[in-house]
Each structure stands twice: as structure tokens, then as C-alpha cells.
Amino acid sequence: MNVYFSISNNRKRPVGWVILAVLFAVGCEDPGQGTATNVATEITPSQREENATFDPAVLRRALTSSPLPEPPSDATNQYADDPHAAELGRSLFFDPRLSGNGEVSCATCHQPDLWFTDGLKKSKGLGTADRHAPTLVDAAHHRWFNWDGRSDSMWGHTIRPIENPLEMGGDRTMLARLVLEDLTLKNRYQAIFGAIPLSISDLPATARPGGDSDSVEAWERLAPIDQDRINRVAANIGKSLAAFQRTLQGGLSRFDRWAAVVAEGGDGGSILNASELRGLGLFFGEAECWECHSGPLLSDGEFHNIGIPVADGLPTDSGRYEGSLLVREDAFNAAGRYSDDVDGRQAILSRGVKRDPEAWGAFRTPTLRGVGRTAPYMHDGSMPDLESVLHFYSTLEGAVQLGHHQESVLTPLDLDVGEIEDLAAFLRTLTGPGPQIEALESVPEMESSSS
Amino acid sequence: MRLYRILSLDRRTFLRGRVGVLDFYGALIVSLLLLNAAPIEAAGTRPRDETNRLGRFASQVEALDEARAIAVRPNGEVVILDSFGAISGEPESSGFRDLAIDAEDRWVLIDDASVQCRLGAGELRWTVEPGGIGVDISGPSVWALDDDGGVRRRDAATGAELAARPAMFPGARAIVALSDGGAWVADTDRHRLVRLDAQLNEVRSIGDRGAFPGLLNTPVDLAVNGEHLFVADKLNHRVSVHRLADAAFLYQWGMHAVIPREGEGRIHYPEGIAITPDGEQAFVLESFERRYQVFERVAEGESPTGSVLPQIKGVQSHFGSDVxxxxxxxxxxxxxxxxxxxxxxxxxxxxxxxxxxxxxxxxxxxxxxxxxxxxxxxxxxxxxxxxxxxxxxxxxxxxxxxxxxxxxxxxxxxxxxxxxxxxxxxxxxxxxxxxxxxxxxxxxxxxxxxxxxxxxxxxxxxxxxxxxxxxxxxxxxxxxxxxxxxxxxxxxxxxxxxxxxxxxxxxxxxxxxxxxxxxxxxxxxxxxxxxxxxxxxxxxxxxxxxxxxxxxxxxxxxxxxxxxxxxxxxxxxxxxxxxxxxxxxxxxxxxxxxxxxxxxxxxxxxxxxxxxxxxxRSDFEPTTEEPSDAEIEVTP
Amino acid sequence: MKQSACVPWLMAGWVGSSVLLGCDRPVAEAPVETSEAMVDGVAPGDIEWQEGVSGDGTWMVAWRPLVLNLPVSEPFSAEVRLARADGSPTDAGIKVFLDAEMPHHGHGMNVVPRVTRRGDVWLVEGILMHMPGRWELSIDVIDGDETERSQWTVQLER
The missing domain is CATH 2.120.10.30 (TolB, C-terminal domain)
Incomplete structure (x- = not known):
């Protein structure tokens, strides 16, 4: 077990708010710093007192959690910030030809209108996936991808859902054929990545190193050099999709605006209401959400087992335990031959990933940016709304603990109804305007290479 | 009186007389089980193999002392090695470390000095040196485990050594012979199972330390029946069942006695497991509890006893043997x-x-x-x-x-x-x-x-x-x-x-x-x-x-x-x-x-x-009256 | 290095009660030649060595992170130097293992840092302390069949 929100021996329930004067809250009566004028109507005078009573550590944590900077550079993808690659990625993202049946695109489960999720408990592509689709907005800040971190780069990860028979059901050879067949696509691809030393006549309809036996056998019949070239196309497709996904930014939330004002010495009181501020105080204070939902992404990007209840007895999803093996063995990982930084920081991390049985049932801490838009929650979508999530942390009802004699590693937060309301209200302030994306509604006209 | 944390339990709420001598916690837990058993068990686990499952609690046999091994004859007779290594029914015997009986009623016994094979309970077929701590017989082979983790395969007909490798798996506690001439080893200290072929090559290994489904803590005994490999996992207090071919996890039973003496399908420190050749019964030896429990086949749609965790807390610690x-x-x-x-x-x-x-x-x-x-x-x-x-x-x-x-x-x-x-x-x-x-x-x-x-x-x-x-x-x-x-x-x-x-x-x-x-x-x-x-x-x-x-x-x-x-x-x-x-x-x-x-x-x-x-002491003495519903209550 | 991810950090070397006598001879004397001119935008010469003695007094150990402020949940590198307390040479077979643990949480890091020897300095890459709070950073010196630890407390604040 490897997550703790508090240490049970030391935990104290708050008796009331600790009143601590914070220097910059004194004498800053004017909240009008320009950044917050559009939400100024929500303030009442008494709310400024809430703001002034935050413990300095709470304020420090809150202020270091905003704003979310630009996504960190990705040295494993030399095209990460190439606008042409991003534009190619944008069209591919909405292109159902990437799927096995020609009907499912990335956008099927990552819908722009739903903060790049699908609103479903478990995602539906060709079949029903085992997990809930996480948002792609601000996802470029992550270090590990998927709930179990089975990939260590966004580009490397895009290939997995394309090949997953429950999701898009395509494969890398199909991708190469698509690029070779569609002259427009081929030209765009080659303009960015260079020539493709493959001929469509050499490529089977489907072939990949894992999955059904026909595909695997077809893959094994390919010459190693062709396998490598197909992989290269798939990696480049992934790199263009990643370049697009890096542009999916949530933007400044109300919380960010509050933090900007407070950081400048204002009290921000016109931006968050009293309930939201109380929620903020809990979040960055004794509810200890910040221990894992840390930093500007409001996620430590790592893996924790919080014992999410399972309906039918025993958990079956081993989460990071399996993910740690997958990422180390992934041909498309940061240390692999398709990475552009094989000895860089991410490659070193990936080589050093522990396959620790204590990671069994651990899942990646989700970002809370945009959390008001990404219901349902948890890796299995088992919690329909924020209140359910907070109720779970409050009581740990049904939490899975498989240690024999050990105490629960999580301590119930024991929140009252008002505290749950306040925390939920604060969480809903973490959503910005979201990415402004025009979906391509129709499949691009194909300019066939044979025409 | 000095106390720094008192258990806040009310002794008057004990359930008495239900399961003989119960300890304080036992009474509490059993009352909770009576209240909650139905919904907990009904929830069940999602079986990966719905058919042909063992694990329904049938009975338990007490008063064994700290027995060393358990085996079952084709006729269903259970044979125990007691705490001095004597075979049940043969009080003059002693010093045996392990015992196995196959479907043809061939017995193999191992002590510190030798391995022997008998036909049925009587006729001695062969004896060879050296001895060891674990033994099994199946088809053409007898497999033995040395006390330093060395492995030996012998001819089941003569005892002649066919292959041997010293110190392969230090700390390993059990070996089970397969009909194809290979074996699975419980590599206890490395929390894994290892498949060997007849030449002692390591074909596959599976397992990692942990309590989640499919993980192992302390595998101490193995049994095979049909296409299933059964593992007595001592410190996970359960039997886990794996696919024989690759040891993929299938299901488990007996999960976690949360109090000592609990029994009735919940297992405490299992030390041995034996399955009848027809696959109808499993015998789980709990040396520490001085008993074994008998499990039968699970009916269709039913879950094995203890296939999910009890939703209650028992004792919070246990200790090794030294202070x-x-x-x-x-x-x-x-x-x-x-x-x-x-x-x-x-x-x-x-x-x-x-x-x-x-x-x-x-x-x-x-x-x-x-x-x-x-x-x-x-x-x-x-x-x-x-x-x-x-x-x-x-x-x-x-x-x-x-x-x-x-x-x-x-x-x-x-x-x-x-x-x-x-x-x-x-x-x-x-x-x-x-x-x-x-x-x-x-x-x-x-x-x-x-x-x-x-x-x-x-x-x-x-x-x-x-x-x-x-x-x-x-x-x-x-x-x-x-x-x-x-x-x-x-x-x-x-x-x-x-x-x-x-x-x-x-x-x-x-x-x-x-x-x-x-x-x-x-x-x-x-x-x-x-x-x-x-x-x-x-x-x-x-x-x-x-x-x-x-x-x-x-x-x-x-x-x-x-x-x-x-x-x-x-x-x-x-x-x-x-x-x-x-x-x-x-x-x-x-x-x-x-x-x-x-x-x-x-x-x-x-x-x-x-x-x-x-x-x-009076809290643990059995009473004859059955408890009324009103008595089954618990002070948290 | 993102400034937002940098946090104040506190460190305290810990040495066994019987080994304090060996502390007067520094392991790392400034200026130290480093294998990396600049790491993470930081000139290593600007960063102080943290010195300590292993638990049984066999080794004098010094380390320094190659960042100015230890980050929460961002990987960083460090350098380690060793000397035998009795002045005898450090043989080539010595291995160094750096790890960090949160004992009150019962877990450590999710990754194993990479350690490479570069002359007298061991470069440790991929140290990732993913949560704020108190960490115990340890450097184990593995000398064949013996392993001996030196340990520092690192407080990562958010």
C-alpha cells in the first residue's frame, strides 16, 4: 500500500479555522487587479476574512499550484512543438480511418465538448474498454500516460489505443498503409517526417507484434527492416498526434485568477466565494488533497492505491503493477529506438521504473484541472460525481484493503456535509475556458494514390 | 491500573457456545460473520474459471498438534506427519519431514537422511540417500527438495537419481511432481512459483510478494489436480489456485482468518494442502491451529468460502517466533x-x-x-x-x-x-x-x-x-x-x-x-x-x-x-x-x-x-444455550 | 527546471553516535572537479556538498544534488563521493546505491536511480521524490558482501 493522506497517529481534526494574519492580506482592500473583474459579482464583504485566515502553508501551497505553465518540453519528440505536426495530428485525431472498422477516432472517447473525455463510466470504442477515458486536456504535463502509466510519452501512448481491439482496433501496419494510400496525407506526412521507404504492395492489410494470431503471424513474416519502417511511421503518427494534444490546454481557471490576484498582494475575495475559499482551505490544508494532487497540474503524476471499492469482491485491475512492466517493455518508450532522446531524463526514469508489487492497484493521480467537466471519476468511472468522490475519501466506505492484519493506510477524512460542499465547490473552480478546437466533422476527402 | 489503550468491547455481548472455545476476538468476529456472512459471500468474487472449483468449507478436524505435512490416499484417507515427523497410525515412526501419496497409492517419504517409496501404507519399494525437506511423486518421477534448496529428480520405480542441482532455490519449501516428468517448485523466500522441466531447466517463474489476487507471500506447499495448481500461501492465509500450465491465477479461498482459532473456512497459517485424486475434496493443514480443514467442490453460481476479505478488522499484528x-x-x-x-x-x-x-x-x-x-x-x-x-x-x-x-x-x-x-x-x-x-x-x-x-x-x-x-x-x-x-x-x-x-x-x-x-x-x-x-x-x-x-x-x-x-x-x-x-x-x-x-x-x-x-477464562468457556438474535450484537 | 516546481528544502546529515570522530576530514574539498559542467542549468560548483559518515564509520560520504532546490515530483541528479575513514584506497568493485524513503508512509521512490561511476564521482540520475514531506535519503556503499549506509533527512515542502 503506498498512499497516505495523513498519518493516523498525528492527525488532528480541526476545531475551527486557525486565525493567522497573513501580511499581504492586510491593507489590500481593493480586489480590482484587472484579472478578476468578470467574476466580481460573487463576492460578499465577509468573504475576505476567509481569505485572510489561511494558514501560511495553505496559501503557499495554493499559490505554488497556479498558474499551470506551458507544457514541459518533450525531448523524446522532436516534432512536439512543430505546428505542422500539430496540424497533421489534429486531422488524424478526428479521423476514423485510424480504426479497424473505420468508425472510431481518437475523438470518439476524447470528445472536445466533454473536456476530451466521453462522459462514460467505461469507454466504448469497438468494444467496451476496461477503464474510464482520462482527459487529454493539459495531459502533456504528465510524465506517465494512461491510468497505469504504461507509456512514458504522449506520442508513444497514442499507438496503444489505436491497436487496442476494444478501442480503435487498428494497427501500425494499417496506419502505414493509410499514409501511403492517401496522397494528401502522404504529402503532409513526408513534408514533416521525410520520405517513407515502404511500398504499399509490401504491406499486409494488418500486422502487428501483439494481438490476434493472424496479425502476429503477418508481422512475423515481415522483414525486420520493414517492421522497423512501419514502427517508424506509427511513431511519427504518434508524434504528430502528441503535437496536437500538447495544444489542448485548459487555460486560466477561476482559481488561477484568484491566485494571480493574491500573489500580487490582493485578497482575491471577489473571485472565489466563501464556500469555495473554505474548500480551498481544506484542499491545501488538513484534507491533505495536496499531498498527491500537488503542483500546478494538481497531480503528482505518480501512482497511488486508494482502495477504490469493487462491486464484485476482489479487485482485478492491477494498475501500475502491470503498467510498470508494460512501460519498460514498450518499443515506443523514451529509451527505445523511436525516441528522439534515448538517454535523456525520461529514458533514465523509464529504465529505472520499479515493478513493485506494492504498486498493485495503484493508478495515476488524475489532474484536477477541468475536473468539473470530466465526470464520472476514478479509473473505472465508478464514482458518478465529485460528491461521491469526496464521500469516499470522507468515509473510505468499502475501501479495498488486502493486507491481512494491517490498518487502513488511508485515514477517513470524516468530512461533514458542509465541508464536502465546500470542497466540491472549490474543485469546480479549477476549470478554465478549455481548448478552443474546431472538430473536423467529416472525413477528409481522400486523394487516392491509385487515382 | 495502567492502560494505554483498552479494547472498548463489552464482554456481555459475546456470543457463547457457537464454536466451542472461542477467544475474545473470536466471539466478536463470529457474531459479525453471522450478521454479515450472507451479503458478503453473496457478493462473491468474479470467477475466472466458473467450473470445477474447490473451496466450499465442509468440516475441520482438530487436536493434531503442530503437524508437518498432510497427504490423502486414493480412498480418501488422510495421512498426517505429526510434530515429530511420525506417520499417523505408525507411532513408532519419526523424523519424516514430508510425505506425498499419488493416485496409485504410491507413498514417498523424506527425512533428513533419505527418501523412501512405499506401495500403499506397507511395502517398501526403495530407499535412497540423501534426504531433504520436500518430496512428491507423479508418473515416472519422484522429485525431492534438499534443505539447502537443491532439487533432485528420481526414477519413481527405483529411486535412481536422474538429475540433480544443488542450492537452486535456497529457502524453498515445497515441490510438486507433474505427470510429464517436470515439477513446480514453491520458491518460498522469493515469493514465486518455478516450473522445471525433467532436466531441471527453469521453464517459467511467476509470482511477486504481496496480498493482492495472484500475488504470493509465503508459498509453503503445492498440490496438483487436473489442470489446477493449488498453493498454500502461509502468510496470506489462503489457498490460491492457478492454471497448471503457466500458473496464471484463477481464484482463491480461505482468505484471512482475522482472529486466531477462527476456522470454518477461514484459514490461519496454512502449512500443507492435499487433494483427493478425484478432485472432490481438498485438505488444508493448519499446523499452527493444530487442525486441518476440509473443503469440497463449489456449486455452480456459488463462491468458495472466504474468496473475499472479511469486512471486519481482527487483530492488527502478528509476530515471528523470536523476541x-x-x-x-x-x-x-x-x-x-x-x-x-x-x-x-x-x-x-x-x-x-x-x-x-x-x-x-x-x-x-x-x-x-x-x-x-x-x-x-x-x-x-x-x-x-x-x-x-x-x-x-x-x-x-x-x-x-x-x-x-x-x-x-x-x-x-x-x-x-x-x-x-x-x-x-x-x-x-x-x-x-x-x-x-x-x-x-x-x-x-x-x-x-x-x-x-x-x-x-x-x-x-x-x-x-x-x-x-x-x-x-x-x-x-x-x-x-x-x-x-x-x-x-x-x-x-x-x-x-x-x-x-x-x-x-x-x-x-x-x-x-x-x-x-x-x-x-x-x-x-x-x-x-x-x-x-x-x-x-x-x-x-x-x-x-x-x-x-x-x-x-x-x-x-x-x-x-x-x-x-x-x-x-x-x-x-x-x-x-x-x-x-x-x-x-x-x-x-x-x-x-x-x-x-x-x-x-x-x-x-x-x-x-x-x-x-x-x-x-470465563469469557471463553462454552455455554450450552444457543444465542438468541438479541444476544448477537457487538460494541464497536 | 520549472521554477514553480522548486521548493525550499532542509537537510540534516545523520551520523551514528560512534562515528562522529571521523568527521573532521572532509571527503569533498572545494573546489571539486565535476564531470558535468552544467546540469539542469546549474553550475555544480555553486552547490554545497552534504557530508556524513556511514553508520558504522567505515565510509565518509558526501553528496550534492545538481539542482539548487530539491524539487517535488521532478527528477533530478546528484553526485556522490566516497572515502574510507581509515584512509585506505577505495577499490574498483565498490558500488553505490542511492535511495529515498518515506518511513511514515511505508514507501519509497517509484523508480531506481541510475548510478554511473565517473572517476572519483558517482553520478546518480533519475532521483524522483514524488511527494512532499519528510524523506530519508540514503546512500549505501556496497563492498562485496557488506553494505553500509549513510543517511540524510530531506524535508520537501509544498
Whole structure:
């Protein structure tokens, strides 16, 4: 077990708010710093007192959690910030030809209108996936991808859902054929990545190193050099999709605006209401959400087992335990031959990933940016709304603990109804305007290479 | 009355008479199970293999003592090896370590010296050397496991050795033969299962330390039936069932007795498993509970008993077999979490001040701790780690003048030495470099290590530099050691029913035949400055204090779970205040007794301790009346 | 290095009670030649060595992170130097293992840092302390069949 929100021996329930004067809250009566004028109507005078009573550590944590900077550079993808690659990625993202049946695109489960999720408990592509689709907005800040971190780069990860028979059901050879067949696509691809030393006549309809036996056998019949070239196309497709996904930014939330004002010495009181501020105080204070939902992404990007209840007895999803093996063995990982930084920081991390049985049932801490838009929650979508999530942390009802004699590693937060309301209200302030994306509604006209 | 955490339970709410003698917690848990069993079990687990499953609790057979192995004949007759290695029904036999019976009623038996094969209970087919600790027979092969983890395949018809490899899996506890000539090995200390082909090549291995489905903690016995491989996982307290071909996890049963004695489908420290050839019954040996449980096939749509966790908390800790105490410190080991637990002795009732380390194979992790030695002067604790084959030294970083409080940062890993390095140092002093270390105790800054291989007693300083090696008589089978005041040692030999009193030069001064005062299998030993000796009895659930003439001065403990009662008592130590601490392993606690009278003083475990009795014998005595619904209530 | 991810950090070397005598001879004397001119935008010469003695006094150990402020949940590198307390040479077979643990949480890091020897300096890459709070950073010196630890307390604040 490897997550703790508090240490049970030391935990104290708050008796009331600790009143601590914070220097910059004194004498800053004017909240009008320009950044917050559009939400100024929500303030009442008494709310400024809430703001002034935050413990300095709470304020420090809150202020270091905003704003979310630009996504960190990705040295494993030399095209990460190439606008042409991003534009190619944008069209591919909405292109159902990437799927096995020609009907499912990335956008099927990552819908722009739903903060790049699908609103479903478990995602539906060709079949029903085992997990809930996480948002792609601000996802470029992550270090590990998927709930179990089975990939260590966004580009490397895009290939997995394309090949997953429950999701898009395509494969890398199909991708190469698509690029070779569609002259427009081929030209765009080659303009960015260079020539493709493959001929469509050499490529089977489907072939990949894992999955059904026909595909695997077809893959094994390919010459190693062709396998490598197909992989290269798939990696480049992934790199263009990643370049697009890096542009999916949530933007400044109300919380960010509050933090900007407070950081400048204002009290921000016109931006968050009293309930939201109380929620903020809990979040960055004794509810200890910040221990894992840390930093500007409001996620430590790592893996924790919080014992999410399972309906039918025993958990079956081993989460990071399996993910740690997958990422180390992934041909498309940061240390692999398709990475552009094989000895860089991410490659070193990936080589050093522990396959620790204590990671069994651990899942990646989700970002809370945009959390008001990404219901349902948890890796299995088992919690329909924020209140359910907070109720779970409050009581740990049904939490899975498989240690024999050990105490629960999580301590119930024991929140009252008002505290749950306040925390939920604060969480809903973490959503910005979201990415402004025009979906391509129709499949691009194909300019066939044979025409 | 001094208490620092009292169990807030109301004894009047006990359920009585339902399951015979129940302990305090047992009554609580059973009442909860009665209330909750239906919904919990109905929820079930998602089976990956709906057909052909075993695991429905049928019955349990008690009063076995600490049996070594279980097997079942084709006719369904159960055969047990008892705590001395005697075959059930053959009281004159002894010393066997393992037993297996195949579908043709071929028996294979192994002891320290040899393996033998019999047809049925009678006709001896062959006997060959050497012996070992595990054996099985199937089709053309007999497989045997040496005590150093070596593996041998023999011809089932003649016993002739076909293939052998020494020390393949140190610490491995079980091997099961397959009809294709291969075998699965329970590589116990590495928490995994290993498939061998007939040439002893490692074909596949699977497993990792943990409690989640498909993970293993301490696989100690294996059985095969049809396409299923059954694993008795001792410290996960369950049987897990795997696909024979690749050991992929299928399902599990018997999960987690949360209180001692619980039974009725919940398993506590399973030690052995046997399946009838027709696959209709499974027998799970719980040596520690002195019984076995019988499981049958699960009906369609039904879940195996204990396939999900009980939704209730039982005891919060359990302890290995050794306790170390010196000055103001007492230390034990929790096998399940592989962590050390340390108590401060300043205030009479031992107070839990820190827990450190956990399972793993890193420099500061623990594997399987055999013994704990405490040096209060240096605030150092030494661990004899047989799982990782090393000796580790930790030091407590604490202010001994400050108020006591739980501090998870107190324990600091200092240093470790491999067993082979110690062996080299022993050899330099004229001893045998091959070691089989059983116990470790520290007195006056000197480490005293008990070695069963030599056999010998090894003394070292706190840098593990060997000062002396004292040979013990050939054939000594030692378990625990104590240091006598003024020099010399006590060494217990449970399987020989005796305790050796050894002088400072390493010579046997006298031999105590402990069965003369009722201690059939002496285990823990401790020495008082005035020459008195305390000995705990694994079989008899009490301890005695004897004088220099072997006269019993005091006797304490009796079989049970109330304060002052014991179940499988293990290590002993005298405390600075004159108390005798007895590790009451079967009740998941330690107790302090008065060595002059045998009277109970204190019970303690993690986070709790009391010096006025809370758990009374009357709470555990069965009543004849069935409880009414109104009586089945629990005070949380 | 993102400034937002940098946090104040506190460190305290810990040495066993019996080994303080060896502390007067520094392991790392400034200026130290480093294998990396600049790491993470930081000139290593600007960063102080943290010195300590291993638990049984065998080794004098020094380390320094190659960042100015230890980050929460961002990987960083460090350098380690060793010397035997008795002045005898450090043989080529010595291995160094750096790890960090949160004992009160019962877990350590999710990754194993990469250690490479570069002359007298061991470069440790990929140290990732993913949660704020108290960490115990350890450096184990593995000399064949013996392993000995030196340990520092690192407080990562958010």
C-alpha cells in the first residue's frame, strides 16, 4: 500500500479555522487587479476574512499550484512543438480511418465538448474498454500516460489505443498503409517526417507484434527492416498526434485568477466565494488533497492505491503493477529506438521504473484541472460525481484493503456535509475556458494514390 | 491500573457456545460473520474459471498438534506427519519431514537422511540417500527438495537419481511432481512459483510478494489436480489456485482468518494442502491451529468460502517466533509486513515506539527474519534474515530522555553482512563455513549465533568479526539459544525434547530432559542470573522455570486465549525488572509473567497493553444455550 | 527546471553516535572537479556538498544534488563521493546505491536511480521524490558482501 493522506497517529481534526494574519492580506482592500473583474459579482464583504485566515502553508501551497505553465518540453519528440505536426495530428485525431472498422477516432472517447473525455463510466470504442477515458486536456504535463502509466510519452501512448481491439482496433501496419494510400496525407506526412521507404504492395492489410494470431503471424513474416519502417511511421503518427494534444490546454481557471490576484498582494475575495475559499482551505490544508494532487497540474503524476471499492469482491485491475512492466517493455518508450532522446531524463526514469508489487492497484493521480467537466471519476468511472468522490475519501466506505492484519493506510477524512460542499465547490473552480478546437466533422476527402 | 489503550468491547455481548472455545476476538468476529456472512459471500468474487472449483468449507478436524505435512490416499484417507515427523497410525515412526501419496497409492517419504517409496501404507519399494525437506511423486518421477534448496529428480520405480542441482532455490519449501516428468517448485523466500522441466531447466517463474489476487507471500506447499495448481500461501492465509500450465491465477479461498482459532473456512497459517485424486475434496493443514480443514467442490453460481476479505478488522499484528530484549528495549518481527516492531520497557507495560522496514530485496528491506537480537547499550538491533541470507544491523536514533512517542523515523539501517561472509570468518576460526543459522542473542555487546549446520555456537562483536566458534555435539538439532549469566549458553532442541546447558568453554555441562516436567517440545529458553532457567513448550502451551537441579520452581500459562493463557509460545526473555516475557505467538501478542510464581503480569501487542486482566477464562468457556438474535450484537 | 516546481528544502546529515570522530576530514574539498559542467542549468560548483559518515564509520560520504532546490515530483541528479575513514584506497568493485524513503508512509521512490561511476564521482540520475514531506535519503556503499549506509533527512515542502 503506498498512499497516505495523513498519518493516523498525528492527525488532528480541526476545531475551527486557525486565525493567522497573513501580511499581504492586510491593507489590500481593493480586489480590482484587472484579472478578476468578470467574476466580481460573487463576492460578499465577509468573504475576505476567509481569505485572510489561511494558514501560511495553505496559501503557499495554493499559490505554488497556479498558474499551470506551458507544457514541459518533450525531448523524446522532436516534432512536439512543430505546428505542422500539430496540424497533421489534429486531422488524424478526428479521423476514423485510424480504426479497424473505420468508425472510431481518437475523438470518439476524447470528445472536445466533454473536456476530451466521453462522459462514460467505461469507454466504448469497438468494444467496451476496461477503464474510464482520462482527459487529454493539459495531459502533456504528465510524465506517465494512461491510468497505469504504461507509456512514458504522449506520442508513444497514442499507438496503444489505436491497436487496442476494444478501442480503435487498428494497427501500425494499417496506419502505414493509410499514409501511403492517401496522397494528401502522404504529402503532409513526408513534408514533416521525410520520405517513407515502404511500398504499399509490401504491406499486409494488418500486422502487428501483439494481438490476434493472424496479425502476429503477418508481422512475423515481415522483414525486420520493414517492421522497423512501419514502427517508424506509427511513431511519427504518434508524434504528430502528441503535437496536437500538447495544444489542448485548459487555460486560466477561476482559481488561477484568484491566485494571480493574491500573489500580487490582493485578497482575491471577489473571485472565489466563501464556500469555495473554505474548500480551498481544506484542499491545501488538513484534507491533505495536496499531498498527491500537488503542483500546478494538481497531480503528482505518480501512482497511488486508494482502495477504490469493487462491486464484485476482489479487485482485478492491477494498475501500475502491470503498467510498470508494460512501460519498460514498450518499443515506443523514451529509451527505445523511436525516441528522439534515448538517454535523456525520461529514458533514465523509464529504465529505472520499479515493478513493485506494492504498486498493485495503484493508478495515476488524475489532474484536477477541468475536473468539473470530466465526470464520472476514478479509473473505472465508478464514482458518478465529485460528491461521491469526496464521500469516499470522507468515509473510505468499502475501501479495498488486502493486507491481512494491517490498518487502513488511508485515514477517513470524516468530512461533514458542509465541508464536502465546500470542497466540491472549490474543485469546480479549477476549470478554465478549455481548448478552443474546431472538430473536423467529416472525413477528409481522400486523394487516392491509385487515382 | 495502567492502560494505554483498552479494547472498548463489552464482554456481555459475546456470543457463547457457537464454536466451542472461542477467544475474545473470536466471539466478536463470529457474531459479525453471522450478521454479515450472507451479503458478503453473496457478493462473491468474479470467477475466472466458473467450473470445477474447490473451496466450499465442509468440516475441520482438530487436536493434531503442530503437524508437518498432510497427504490423502486414493480412498480418501488422510495421512498426517505429526510434530515429530511420525506417520499417523505408525507411532513408532519419526523424523519424516514430508510425505506425498499419488493416485496409485504410491507413498514417498523424506527425512533428513533419505527418501523412501512405499506401495500403499506397507511395502517398501526403495530407499535412497540423501534426504531433504520436500518430496512428491507423479508418473515416472519422484522429485525431492534438499534443505539447502537443491532439487533432485528420481526414477519413481527405483529411486535412481536422474538429475540433480544443488542450492537452486535456497529457502524453498515445497515441490510438486507433474505427470510429464517436470515439477513446480514453491520458491518460498522469493515469493514465486518455478516450473522445471525433467532436466531441471527453469521453464517459467511467476509470482511477486504481496496480498493482492495472484500475488504470493509465503508459498509453503503445492498440490496438483487436473489442470489446477493449488498453493498454500502461509502468510496470506489462503489457498490460491492457478492454471497448471503457466500458473496464471484463477481464484482463491480461505482468505484471512482475522482472529486466531477462527476456522470454518477461514484459514490461519496454512502449512500443507492435499487433494483427493478425484478432485472432490481438498485438505488444508493448519499446523499452527493444530487442525486441518476440509473443503469440497463449489456449486455452480456459488463462491468458495472466504474468496473475499472479511469486512471486519481482527487483530492488527502478528509476530515471528523470536523476541529480543535488553535494557530498555524489546524487539520482535511482524512476518506479514516484514517489519520490525520495537517496544520501550521504561514503564513496565512495553510501549510500542517504532516500526521499521518492510518486505523487499533492497539493502534495508527484510526477507524472512529468523531471530532478533537487541543491544540496548548501543541501541542496536540485529536481525538474522534467512530469507535474504544476511545479518542486518539497525540503530535507533532517539533521545532516551525524551517523552516516549511513536516515531516511524527512529530505526536506521546501518549495515548488513551476507551469511557467506560470516561463513568465511567462521572458517578462519576453524569452523565450518556452511551455516544454518537458527538464533541470535546479544549479551554485553557480544553476538551469540546458533548454527545448526556445524552445529556450533559462534560469537562475534558488533561488526560481525568472529571471536570464537564452539562446536556442539554432532546431531544437535538446535532451535533457540540463551546466554547464561557468567558465561555459557542454553540451547533448546525441540525435536529431541531437551535443553543443553553449556559452559563458557563450550562443553556440555548437563542435559535437561524437559519432558520429565511436561515440556515435550522445548522451544524458547532464557536464563536468570541466579541460575534459574525458563523454557517454553510449543506442544504444551506453558512455560516452566526450573532451578539448577532441574526442579520446577514455577509454571505459567495454559492452552487458551485469555490473559495468562498461551497458544504455541515461542521466544522467551527475562526483562530488567525481573519479569519473563513470553512471545505468545498463537494469540498474536506477548505476555509478561512473574518467574517466581508463574503468575500473569502484562499482555501487550502493537498499540495496546494492560496489566489488569481484561480477557478472562470465563469469557471463553462454552455455554450450552444457543444465542438468541438479541444476544448477537457487538460494541464497536 | 520549472521554477514553480522548486521548493525550499532542509537537510540534516545523520551520523551514528560512534562515528562522529571521523568527521573532521572532509571527503569533498572545494573546489571539486565535476564531470558535468552544467546540469539542469546549474553550475555544480555553486552547490554545497552534504557530508556524513556511514553508520558504522567505515565510509565518509558526501553528496550534492545538481539542482539548487530539491524539487517535488521532478527528477533530478546528484553526485556522490566516497572515502574510507581509515584512509585506505577505495577499490574498483565498490558500488553505490542511492535511495529515498518515506518511513511514515511505508514507501519509497517509484523508480531506481541510475548510478554511473565517473572517476572519483558517482553520478546518480533519475532521483524522483514524488511527494512532499519528510524523506530519508540514503546512500549505501556496497563492498562485496557488506553494505553500509549513510543517511540524510530531506524535508520537501509544498
Amino acid at each position: 529480543g530484549a535488553d535494557g530498555d528495549l524489546l524487539a520482535m518481527w511482524d512476518p506479514e509486513s516484514s517489519s520490525a516492531v520495537v517496544f520501550d520497557l521504561t514503564f513496565g507495560i512495553p510501549i510500542h515506539v517504532t516500526t521499521f522496514s518492510r518486505g523487499g530485496d533492497g539493502p534495508a528491506n527484510f526477507g524472512r527474519i529468523q531471530a532478533v537480537g537487541v543491544d540496548a547499550g548501543r541501541q542496536e538491533i540485529f536481525f538474522l534474515d534467512r530469507g535474504l541470507r544476511r545479518i542486518s544491523k539497525w540503530r535507533l536514533a532517539r533521545d532516551r530522555e525524551a517523552a516516549l512517542k511513536m516515531d516511524p523515523f527512529m530505526g536506521r539501517f546501518i549495515r548488513s553482512w551476507s551469511e557467506s561472509l560470516l561463513g568465511t570468518r567462521v572458517a578462519a576460526k576453524g569452523g565450518d563455513p556452511q551455516l544454518d543459522l537458527r538464533d541470535l542473542v546479544i549479551r554485553d555487546g557480544i553476538l551469540n549465533l546458533l548454527d545448526a549446520a556445524g552445529p556450533s555456537i559462534i560469537t562475534t562483536d558488533n561488526q560481525l568479526q568472529v571471536s570464537s566458534v564452539y562446536a556442539l555435539p554432532e546431531g544437535t538439532m538446535p532451535a533457540q539459544i540463551a546466554v547464561r549469566a557468567g558465561g555459557g549458553w542454553l540451547v533448546s532442541e525441540p525435536s529431541q525434547g531437551r535443553v543443553l546447558v553449556i559452559d563458557a568453554a563450550g562443553a556440555i555441562e548437563r542435559t535437561i530432559i524437559s519432558s520429565t516436567f511436561g515440556v515435550v517440545r522445548p522451544f524458547g529458553v532464557a536464563a536468570l542470573p541466579d541460575g534459574r532457567i525458563a523454557i517454553s513448550g510449543r506442544h504444551s502451551d506453558f512455560f516452566v522455570v526450573i532451578d539448577g537441579d532441574d526442579q520446577v520452581q514455577a509454571r505459567g500459562g495454559e492452552r487458551g486465549s485469555w490473559d495468562g493463557a498461551l497458544w504455541m509460545p515461542a521466544g522467551l526473555e527475562f526483562l530488567p525488572d525481573g519479569g519473563l516475557v513470553v512471545l505468545d505467538q498463537g494469540n498474536h501478542r506477548a505476555q509478561v509473567f512473574d518467574p517466581d510464581t508463574g503468575a500473569w503480569r502484562i499482555s501487550f501487542s502493537l498499540g495496546q497493553g494492560h496489566d489488569r486482566p481484561l480477557l478472562l
